[in-house]
Every structure is written in structure tokens, then in C-alpha cells.
Amino acid sequence: MEGPGSEGAAAAPLAQWRSDFSRLFQHYLDRSTPHTVNRWLGTLAVANIYILRVYYVQGFYVISYGLGIYVLNLLIGFFSPKVDPELEALDGASLPTKGADEFRPFVRRLPEFKFWYSITKAFIVAFMLTFISVLDVPVFWPILLCYWIVLFVLTMKRQILHMIKYKYVPFDIGKQRYTGKK
Numbered sequence: 001m002e003g004p005g006s007e008g009a010a011a012a013p014l015a016q017w018r019s020d021f022s023r024l025f026q027h028y029l030d031r032s033t034p035h036t037v038n039r040w041l042g043t044l045a046v047a048n049i050y051i052l053r054v055y056y057v058q059g060f061y062v063i064s065y066g067l068g069i070y071v072l073n074l075l076i077g078f079f080s081p082k083v084d085p086e087l088e089a090l091d092g093a094s095l096p097t098k099g100a101d102e103f104r105p106f107v108r109r110l111p112e113f114k115f116w117y118s119i120t121k122a123f124i125v126a127f128m129l130t131f132i133s134v135l136d137v138p139v140f141w142p143i144l145l146c147y148w149i150v151l152f153v154l155t156m157k158r159q160i161l162h163m164i165k166y167k168y169v170p171f172d173i174g175k176q177r178y179t180g181k182k
Contacts, residue, residue, distance in 0.1 A: 033113060043120045050127045060130045061141040067126045068148045072155060074118050077110030079159050081168055 032039055050067075054060050110118075129135055 029117070036112070036116075039116050039120075043116060043123065046120060046123045046127070050123050050130075053127060053130050057130060057136075059136040059138075061139050061144055062137045063126050063129050063135060065144045065148060067122055069151070070122050071119060072148075072152055074110060074115055074122075076155060076159060078108060078112070078115045079163070080109045081166075082107040082109045 054064055
């Protein structure tokens with residue numbers, strides 16, 4: 001007969017392994033942080049593997065549609081400011097409108113690293129879901145594609161109009177150089 005402490009003794013090595021794995025995984029994530037181009041090339045490779053899998057299987061279009069909606073949602077977070085100027089205007093505070101106002105840099109709601117990490121995880125999970133045959137729901141994929149394109153265009157149009165209205169640019173163009181008077 002097993003004692004009351006035997007269940008905890010069996011779980012301890014598993015918890016230790018999980019802790020070690022989590023620490024090692026976080027170590028490699030931290031080391032990959034400054035290597036932006038390499039990280040995105042890896043994500044591009046993972047996305048291409050997923051696309052090839054869907055192409056050769058000729059299925060899993062609903063999973064691809066869900067992945068597209070998720071990526072669109074991440075893209076909106078990536079292009080949006082952390083503090084929405086529309087809501088801030090209601091509070092009385094607003095973005096600087098004159099040269100004498102205080103400059104505040106663009107801070108993303110979803111930072112680049114989290115954006116990359118979420119997209120990479122999404123493609124890996126979607127790839128694994130393509131091995132579950134129950135999820136291969138037969139659909140007419142051109143309708144899903146057209147609907148996604150309409151969603152993308154309308155969402156990005158709204159986001160770009162918001163950027164123009166509140167005069168913020170979510171891209172880092174680099175250090176501004178002044179050439180002087182000509």
C-alpha cells in the first residue's frame with residue numbers, strides 16, 4: 001500500500017524537469033532578442049512549412065482562416081499606440097500639436113518581440129493542428145479568402161486613418177538627419 005506522500009514524490013521530478021526546461025527555453029529566448037532579422041527569418045521558415053503542409057494536404061482551410069484572423073489581430077496591436085489618443089483626448093490630455101509641446105515617442109501596444117513570439121507560436125500550433133483529421137472541415141476556401149481580404153482591407157484602412165488623424169507613425173525610420181540650409 002502506498003503512503004500519502006508517494007504522489008508528491010512522483011510529481012517532484014516532473015516539476016523539476018518542467019522548471020529546468022522553462023528556464024532553458026527562456027534563456028534561449030533572451031539570447032535571441034537582439035537578433036531581429038534571424039528571428040523573423042526563422043518565423044518565415046516556419047510559416048512556409050505550414051503553408052506547404054496546407055498546400056500538399058489540400059485542407060485545413062478553417063485553421064488557416066483562424067490563423068489569419070489571429071495574425072490580423074496581432075498586427076492591429078503592433079500598429080496601435082499603447083495609449084490611444086482618442087481616449088486620451090476625452091481625459092483632457094492629448095498628443096503634442098505645437099513645436100513647443102512635449103515630444104512623446106511612439107510606444108506600441110504590442111512590442112515587436114511579443115509580436116514575433118506570438119506569430120511564431122501561432123504558426124507552430126496551427127501546424128500541429130493540421131495533424132488532427134477531425135479539424136479538416138470541408139469548406140469552399142475562396143469564400144474564406146475573400147472574406148479575410150475584406151476584413152484586412154477594412155481593418156487596415158481604419159488603422160491608417162487613425163494614424164493620420166492623430167499623426168503617429170508606428171515605424172522607426174531611424175535617426176533624423178539634418179543637412180542644414182541649402
